[in-house]
Amino acid sequence: MLDALREQIGLTGTKKGCDHGQCGACTVHVDGERMLSCLLLVEAVNGSEITTIEGIADADGELHPMQQAFIDHDALQCGYCTPGQIMSAIACVSEGHAESKIEIQEFMSGNLCRCGAYAQIIEAIAQVRNFDARTQTPSPD
Amino acid sequence: MTPFRYEHAANRADAIIRVGQSGAQFIAGGTSQVDLMKEGVQQLTVLVDIARIGLDVITRLDGGGLGIGSNVKNAAAADHPTLRQRYPAITEAIQAGASQQIRNRASMAGNPLQRTRCPYLRDPAQPCNKRDPGSGCAAVIGFNRTQAIFGQTDRGPRDPATCIAVHPSDLAVALSAHDAVLVIESPSGERRIGFDELLRLPGDDPSRDTNLAYDDLITAIELPAFSGRSHYLKVRDRASYAYALVSCAVVLDMADDGHGDRIVAGRVALGSVAAKPWRVQEAEALLAGERPSAALFAEVAERMVAGARTYSMNGYKVPLSHALILRGLMETSGLEPLAGPSGTAFAASVGGMGGTAALEHVA
Numbered sequence: 001m002l003d004a005l006r007e008q009i010g011l012t013g014t015k016k017g018c019d020h021g022q023c024g025a026c027t028v029h030v031d032g033e034r035m036l037s038c039l040l041l042v043e044a045v046n047g048s049e050i051t052t053i054e055g056i057a058d059a060d061g062e063l064h065p066m067q068q069a070f071i072d073h074d075a076l077q078c079g080y081c082t083p084g085q086i087m088s089a090i091a092c093v094s095e096g097h098a099e100s101k102i103e104i105q106e107f108m109s110g111n112l113c114r115c116g117a118y119a120q121i122i123e124a125i126a127q128v129r130n131f132d133a134r135t136q137t138p139s140p141d
Numbered sequence: 142m143t144p145f146r147y148e149h150a151a152n153r154a155d156a157i158i159r160v161g162q163s164g165a166q167f168i169a170g171g172t173s174q175v176d177l178m179k180e181g182v183q184q185l186t187v188l189v190d191i192a193r194i195g196l197d198v199i200t201r202l203d204g205g206g207l208g209i210g211s212n213v214k215n216a217a218a219a220d221h222p223t224l225r226q227r228y229p230a231i232t233e234a235i236q237a238g239a240s241q242q243i244r245n246r247a248s249m250a251g252n253p254l255q256r257t258r259c260p261y262l263r264d265p266a267q268p269c270n271k272r273d274p275g276s277g278c279a280a281v282i283g284f285n286r287t288q289a290i291f292g293q294t295d296r297g298p299r300d301p302a303t304c305i306a307v308h309p310s311d312l313a314v315a316l317s318a319h320d321a322v323l324v325i326e327s328p329s330g331e332r333r334i335g336f337d338e339l340l341r342l343p344g345d346d347p348s349r350d351t352n353l354a355y356d357d358l359i360t361a362i363e364l365p366a367f368s369g370r371s372h373y374l375k376v377r378d379r380a381s382y383a384y385a386l387v388s389c390a391v392v393l394d395m396a397d398d399g400h401g402d403r404i405v406a407g408r409v410a411l412g413s414v415a416a417k418p419w420r421v422q423e424a425e426a427l428l429a430g431e432r433p434s435a436a437l438f439a440e441v442a443e444r445m446v447a448g449a450r451t452y453s454m455n456g457y458k459v460p461l462s463h464a465l466i467l468r469g470l471m472e473t474s475g476l477e478p479l480a481g482p483s484g485t486a487f488a489a490s491v492g493g494m495g496g497t498a499a500l501e502h503v504a
Contacts, residue, residue, distance in 0.1 A: 019179070020176050020179070020180075021172060021176055021243060024240065024242060027242055030245075030246075033216075033245045034241060034242045034245060035242050035243075035245050035246045036172070036242045036243065036246070039171065039172045039175050039176060039243070039246070040171070040175070040246070041147065041168075041171065041175060041188075043147045043190075044147075044168070044171060044190060044192065088241075088242065091241070092241070095241070097241070102487070102494040103494075105380075105381070105494050106236075106381055106486050106487065106490075106493070106494040107241050109240060109380070109381035109382040110239070110240020110241060110242050110243065110382055111240075
């Protein structure tokens, strides 16, 4: 699926990092669940709805709250892992696995960031869940 | 990747007929299989997709057990309330393995069928008796830090039987300790086998990972009725998302005889130390009828690691196994607290996201 997205359809937002399911850069949503596109054969999910990083902002261009949170917290350096991080983070919240800092750490462990922006990524996800990852307290309104 | 044909099976019988074609194999989640095909380790010509034939629910069995359909996703099983409450070692093992992206895709029957992560299997430029039968074993004179300490076949690097690989599945270790049963459908009908009969030691033929025939279709994993305690512990090189260096599943049936807890029966399985989950019946027998104590558990651990065969880089697995068995028994019996909520990765990850923070912040 990763090659189909990038090379055939031209949706290059989904990144190829390791191509072996070790880095999370190719994370997409299949019927709303996060999966690794590098380990998926297209025919296996024929009929499913696939959402990539290109599909999460509003039609009028307003960013998804998770995209905005990554900007607010400077949650990237080189940016290569970022589409996969954001797709994974959106699902992490919707699954209910982003209720605390350590839960975010555990359930985001499939997305590697070689620049080491983890602390800011955790803060960005916490912002979307309305808490401060540093103090573990609810965000001020 | 070599060219292959992709076929969707309509039902179980159709799947078993289709897999009879030359070069065919079942595919469910495919998270391990697709990677092996991309690396040129497996050259399949027909993939028979069994993901659309049902087998995707968890049901209560007569007699109080639980039946897990072979196509249930790992993530769905980990979140199943009854499974988590009554068989916590299993959900702990699932959550401590892979990542949520992979757990969302990987199936419950597929997980124990994944192949070893021995680096030489995945490098077609190196000899490997599992990949190319008869080519020899590079691991036995190479990088052996992650390799087996029990049950290996080692007759030197050129021997066609030599293999010192370990099985990587966390789930398999917990299923072994829980004495799971596999329901298998084949052209000759349906049969049940104990989970410990699924995976095999290398023996004289390391190319065979399992005792299944190519057209054996696992349809369910059945868990016998259980009301005791169970727990899984995993040590790895990083806090999360890495294969185990050593892991340990403990299952204890306890009863209060009026003077405190007594162990009715106990089972212990070690992971990442052999080509299958490692059980030692004589060690488990020491637990029956005894009161839980550190001294008893140390005796069990001693008995389990006796006879280990180590290599230049993996000697650490012996004391690590001993420590993990001891800790697993202490925590499962209640003599020591769990590092996190039972049934979650936070209880299972040694040195990972556990400890008091987990207890305070994970609902």
